[in-house]
Amino acid sequence: MAISNPGGNLNSVAAPQAVTLASNYIDFTHADTAGWAQQYLPDLMDKEAEVFGPRTISGFLSQVGAEESMTSDQVIWSEQGRLHLSYTGTVVHDTSVVTILADIDGNVDAGGFDPTDHGIRLNDQVLVSVAEGTYKGICTAHSGDTVTIAPYGAEHMDDLAAFTAGATSACTVLVYGSEFNKGVGGQGTYGGVSASGPKTVTPKFKSFTNKPIIMKDFYEISGSDVSQIGWVEIAGEEGQNGYLWYLKAEGDTRARFTDYMEMAMLEAEKIVATSVAVDTVFSGGAGLGTNAGTEGLFAAITDRGNVTTGVTGVNAATDLAEFDAILAEFDSQGAIEENMMFVNRATSLAMDDMLASMNSYGAGGTSYGVFNNEEDMALNLGFSGFRRGSYDFYKSDMRYLNDKATRGGINSRDAVGAIRGVMVPAGTSSVYDQQLGKNLKRPFLHVRYRASQTDNRKFKTWVTGSVGAATSDLDAMQINYLSERCLVVQGANNFMLMK
Helix, strand or coil: CCCCCHHHHCCCCCCCCCCCCHHHCCCCCCHHHCHHHCCCCCCCCCECCCCCCCCCCCCHHHHHCEEEEECCCCEEEEECCCCCCEEEEEEECCCCEEEEEEECCCCCHHHCCCHHHCCCCCCEEEEEEECCEEEEEEEEEEECCEEEEEECCCCCHHHCCCCCCCCEEEEEEEEEEECCCCCCCCCCEECCEECCCCCCCCCCCEEEEECCEEEEEEEEEEHHHHCCEEEEEEECCCCCEEEEHHHHHHHHHHHHHHHHHHHHHHHCCECCCCCCHHHHCCCCCCCCHHHCECCCHHHHHHHHCEEECCCCCCCCCCCHHHHHHHHHHHHHCCCCCEEEEEECHHHHHHHHHHHHCCCCCCCCCCCCCCCCCCCCCCCCCCCCEEEECCEEEEEEECHHHCCCCCHHHHHHHCCCCCCCEEEEECCEEEEEECCCCEEEEEECEEEEEEECCCCECCCEEEEEECCCCCCCCCCEEEEEEEEEEEEEECCHHHCEEEC
C-alpha cells in the first residue's frame, strides 16, 4: 500500500515576508470569482484551521532533565572510572607477553588512557582471554606497556589448540587477585627480589567539558502593518489570537525559536579544527575557532555512549533479541534499572507488536492491551512500558522524530543514518562540580544556561523601535530573541541511541 501526499500542497511553509500575503485572501477581483459583480456575499470562515495540531516539538528535555544556571564560558564535570582493572591488547603465544593497547572501554592515548600507565602489577593474578581460549596466570615482569604472564596450568599458549608459536592474538586481560610467597615484601617484589613497576593503583581522573552556544532570532514589522487588520482570525501555540496578523507572525517566530533551543541541544556538534566553518564563520571571534559549537545529546551518545542498530535489520530491531543485547550492555555499564525510551512512530508500533506477540491468546491481534474485552469497549492495542529482566522501560513517542518538517523528514530520506529513538536513564547521578568544589546529585541530562545577577540569558526577548514604548525613531517593531546554553550529558555510557 502506498500513501500519496496531497497535503504537501498546503500553504505550510513560513514565508519570509512579515505581512499578510495575497495568497491568504479571497480575491474578489479575479475573473474566476466574478469579482464584486456577483451579488451574493460568500460565507467567510474567518477562523484559521489548525490542521497540523500542536506544531512545536519542545518538551523532551523538560521531561527527562533539568535546567541550571552557570556563569562561565564552559562547564566541566568529572565522572568515576571503572573500579576493576581490565584491558585489551595483544599477546604473543609462546612467551605470554601481553602488550596493553587500551582500557576495556576502548580508550587510548587520545581518549584519556595511557597504555604505559596501566594498573597490572607484579604478582597480580590475571585472566588472559583470546578467541581460541582463556587461561589464568600470574604477572612475572612489567615493562612499560608490556607485561609477562606465567600460566598456572600445565599448558602454555603455544600448546593450546589452534595456537602457533610466535604468533599474536588480540586479547582481554582481567586482574582478579594476587599471590605472594611467604616472608616477602608487598607489591613490587617477586620471590623476594625487588622489581620495577607500579606499586599502587591510582584512580584515573575522567573529566568532560562542554561550552554554551549563543542562539539568536529576530522579527520585524513596520508600524503601519502593526495597525492593519486582517480578515483571518488567527490562533497560535503562544496564546495569540485576534485579527492582527503580526500577532501570529511574532508568536510563530517565538515558538520556532523555542523549538530551536531544544533542537540544538539534541543535534549540536563541536566544530573540528579542519572545518571550513572555522575560517568562514567564526574567524573574527575571540576564543572561537576550534572551540565553536557544542556537544548535543546525539553527539554525546555517539561519542561516549551506546548505539544499537538492531539485530534483525534496519528499523526491524524491536524484538526481544535487541532488548536482550541492550540489557547485556547496560549490565556492563551502570546497570540503571529504570530507563525512558523516546521513539518514532514506526518503532513504537513495532514494540507494541513485539509485546503483543508474547500473549499466547493474541494470534488475532485483539486480546492484548485491554484483556477484559467487550463489544462496546475500545481496544487498547498499545503499551506504555514493560519489564525485561531487572530493567523497566517506559515508552513515549517523540514528536521530533515523527514530524515531517523535523527529523521525521530526514529519517524518511536517510534510512541508514535514521534515528529511531533514544533511551535515557531515569534518576540522578553523583558528580564532582569543579566550580562549587563538592559532589552534587544531578539528573543525568540537564541544560546549563548563562545567568548572573545582572543578566539572565536563559531566554531573553526585548522590543526596539517606535511601536508601543518607543526606543528609537525606526518606524517598525523589532523583537529580538536570545539564548546561551549547552547540554550536560552525565554518564553517557548509560544512554542508548537507536538507529
